[in-house]
Amino acid sequence: MWSKATVRFDRVVGRQSYRIHRWLYRRTGGLIGHRTAAGTMLLLTSVGRRSGQLRTNPLLYMADGERYLVVGSNGGRPQPPAWLLNVAANPKVRVQVGRRTAVAEALILSDEDRAAVWPRMIEYYSGWDYYGQLTERTLRVVSITPVA
Numbered sequence: 001m002w003s004k005a006t007v008r009f010d011r012v013v014g015r016q017s018y019r020i021h022r023w024l025y026r027r028t029g030g031l032i033g034h035r036t037a038a039g040t041m042l043l044l045t046s047v048g049r050r051s052g053q054l055r056t057n058p059l060l061y062m063a064d065g066e067r068y069l070v071v072g073s074n075g076g077r078p079q080p081p082a083w084l085l086n087v088a089a090n091p092k093v094r095v096q097v098g099r100r101t102a103v104a105e106a107l108i109l110s111d112e113d114r115a116a117v118w119p120r121m122i123e124y125y126s127g128w129d130y131y132g133q134l135t136e137r138t139l140r141v142v143s144i145t146p147v148a
Contacts (some may be wrong), residue, residue: 021058030098039125040067044144046106048082049089054131057083061097062124067145068097069117072108073127076134082119084140085106095144102146109141117141 025043032039038060045056061068064126072084078111087093087106109117121141122129132139 004023008117016104018058018088022056024121025058030096030100036060036099040097040145044068044070044083044087044106045094045096046086047090047092049086052093054085059083060125060127061144064073064117064120064143068095068141069121070142071121071128071131071142072140072142073108073131076131078137080137080140084142087142093144095146097108107143107145109143111138113140114141121136 021041022043025041040061040063041058042061043056044059045054047053048055059070063069069134070082073082074084088108091106093104093106095102117125120140128139
């Protein structure tokens with residue numbers, strides 16, 4: 001139920017709401033926007049693979065020790081999200097999790113590593129499993145690890 005509503009929201013007002021979410025998250029230092037009804041969100045800033053410009057996306061994440069796991073679901077669309085293509089081209093990123101910001105490295109997990117974490121991820125947020133049913137592509141899991 002939650003997943004279908006999330007997809008409808010994403011398709012109708014997603015782009016505009018993500019801009020507002022990103023602005024509020026930054027403006028309040030993560031006080032607004034970090035915790036949502038769906039789960040915890042981070043801001044991932046990557047370098048555009050074609051433009052070279054910084055691109056920031058709010059993403060639902062699951063904490064896994066010192067790293068954060070995110071899914072390149074793009075709401076179940078057939079094409080992967082641009083941020084996933086950006087981190088594939090350049091894994092050096094910046095991440096904001098609540099008030100904490102850090103330089104980080106993004107790593108797209110291998111199929112084997114993805115399989116190991118996927119059950120915990122869909123337990124955390126079942127929407128990722130639903131998005132996977134909407135597309136024929138494998139939803140990639142990305143590990144974001146802050147660099148000391």
